[in-house]
Amino acid sequence: MSQVQPRFDPNDPKHRCCCGCHVMTGAKILASLHTIYVMLEPIIFFAMHSGPSRSRIDSNMLGFFLGYFLVEIAVLGSLLYGLSKEREGFLIPMLICMVTIIILAGVYIVFLFLSYLNEIVLKRRASAEAHTLVFIFFFICACWFALQCWFFKIYKNAYDYIVLKRLSLIGGLIYIQQSDRVYVAGKSRAVVSL
Numbered sequence: 001m002s003q004v005q006p007r008f009d010p011n012d013p014k015h016r017c018c019c020g021c022h023v024m025t026g027a028k029i030l031a032s033l034h035t036i037y038v039m040l041e042p043i044i045f046f047a048m049h050s051g052p053s054r055s056r057i058d059s060n061m062l063g064f065f066l067g068y069f070l071v072e073i074a075v076l077g078s079l080l081y082g083l084s085k086e087r088e089g090f091l092i093p094m095l096i097c098m099v100t101i102i103i104l105a106g107v108y109i110v111f112l113f114l115s116y117l118n119e120i121v122l123k124r125r126a127s128a129e130a131h132t133l134v135f136i137f138f139f140i141c142a143c144w145f146a147l148q149c150w151f152f153k154i155y156k157n158a159y160d161y162i163v164l165k166r167l168s169l170i171g172g173l174i175y176i177q178q179s180d181r182v183y184v185a186g187k188s189r190a191v192v193s194l
Contacts, residue, residue, distance in 0.1 A: 008168035015161050017154050024083065027158035030151055031079050038076055042069065079155075088162040091155060098152040105148065109141050 009015075010022075017026035045065055075093045082090025116134055 008164050010161075010165065015157065017157065023154060023157040023161050024086075026154045028083050030154060031076070031083055034076060035080070038069075038072055041072075082162075083158065086162050086165065088159050088166065091159045091162070094155055095152070095159065098148065098155065102145070102148050102152060105141075105145055109138070109145060112141075113138065 015023045017023050021029075049061065075097050078090045079094040082088065082094075116138075120131075
């Protein structure tokens with residue numbers, strides 16, 4: 001029986017994501033879209049919070065946003081560097097952030113749904129129009145959640161691709177051909193008599 005560990009093939013179908021696109025290309029496209037989003041965030045934030053009256057809450061919100069923004073820039077910079085230089089360790093912060101976002105979003109959606117059911121069952125206040133709006137909101141949340149899971153899968157596949165590629169380059173993938181024969185080696189003992 002022979003077992004050969006498969007060679008690393010960069011064009012393997014498991015390294016493909018949407019529309020037959022290579023996983024590294026897909027991850028770079030996602031990173032580019034995320035970069036655009038990060039660049040638009042401060043514009044949207046300052047447009048929402050600009051005005052003649054700035055209160056203490058606004059300054060606290062500004063401090064929170066700046067901290068969040070700096071962390072987001074660090075994670076995005078790490079992601080971009082990791083994808084461009086194909087260094088898997090630099091993708092880990094993005095993977096951790098995505099897992100955190102997915103978990104928090106899932107918990108939020110579940111609690112939101114339970115509170116809505118509580119409102120309907122116990123208080124019976126919602127109209128048909130409110131039911132429709134809530135259904136649309138939950139549908140949008142479910143689509144957003146599914147997209148986040150898909151994005152995580154693309155980044156995780158890019159991470160796995162880089163790891164496999166690096167292992168194949170440094171010889172970490174060992175190709176062993178095993179034969180069907182078993183060899184038994186033994187020592188012969190010679191008895192010497194005097």
